[in-house]
Amino acid sequence: xxxxxxxxxxxxxxxxxxxxxxxxxxxxxxxxxxxxxxxxxxxxxxxxxxxxxxxxxxxxxxxxxxxxxxxxxxxxxxxxxxxxxxxxxxxxxxxxxxxxxxxxxxxxxxxxxxxxxxxxxxxxxxxxxxxxxxxxxxxxxxxxxxxxxxxxxxxxxxxxxxxxxxxxxxxxxxxxxxxxxxxxxxxxxxxxxxxxxxx
Numbered sequence: 453x454x455x456x457x458x459x460x461x462x463x464x465x466x467x468x469x470x471x472x473x474x475x476x477x478x479x480x481x482x483x484x485x486x487x488x489x490x491x492x493x494x495x496x497x498x499x500x501x502x503x504x505x506x507x508x509x510x511x512x513x514x515x516x517x518x519x520x521x522x523x524x525x526x527x528x529x530x531x532x533x534x535x536x537x538x539x540x541x542x543x544x545x546x547x548x549x550x551x552x553x554x555x556x557x558x559x560x561x562x563x564x565x566x567x568x569x570x571x572x573x574x575x576x577x578x579x580x581x582x583x584x585x586x587x588x589x590x591x592x593x594x595x596x597x598x599x600x601x602x603x604x605x606x607x608x609x610x611x612x613x614x615x616x617x618x619x620x621x622x623x624x625x626x627x628x629x630x631x632x633x634x635x636x637x638x639x640x641x642x643x644x645x646x647x648x649x650x651x
Contacts, residue, residue: 480574482527483553484561488634489530491621492552497650498538503531504613514611522566551641556599571603
């Protein structure tokens with residue numbers, strides 16, 4: 453990835469309009485194992501809560517065992533509650549595409565394979581859907597990645613994952629998977645976006 457091309461993306465133009473009375477908004481993003489996605493976004497300034505879960509399938513199938521079977525249509529995803537006065541949806545997308553996962557991997561992410569690990573955005577409003585489409589188009593135009601962008605914009609409800617998957621990286625910082633695959637992403641967030649970092 454040619455990271456130097458990313459500053460050409462005008463994040464201000466991607467800010468989703470939010471009513472003045474709204475104090476929080478929600479984004480739902482899928483990009484591989486939810487442990488790492490959660491670990492990254494919980495360190496973003498303006499993010500108030502991150503929940504691991506499943507998006508894109510039915511409620512009755514939203515369990516780890518069923519989703520892992522790759523027959524339910526779900527993707528492992530995170531629901532991010534954030535304050536739009538502190539961070540924009542466009543900035544969340546910037547972090548999603550540059551730090552949280554590799555958007556060129558189709559139906560996989562690192563060592564994890566299958567559609568449940570796909571790269572997908574689940575817009576929660578028409579404004580988010582437009583912003584995501586514009587962001588992906590601009591990303592393709594920059595040529596920032598040598599391989600095609602695999603990220604898709606999808607619809608579907610979000611379902612909270614089992615309690616053992618919540619805050620997994622924080623509770624298990626020395627877990628081998630976290631050490632190898634997720635801690636480097638968190639370190640990258642801190643280095644690349646110091647103005648958006650929170651401990």
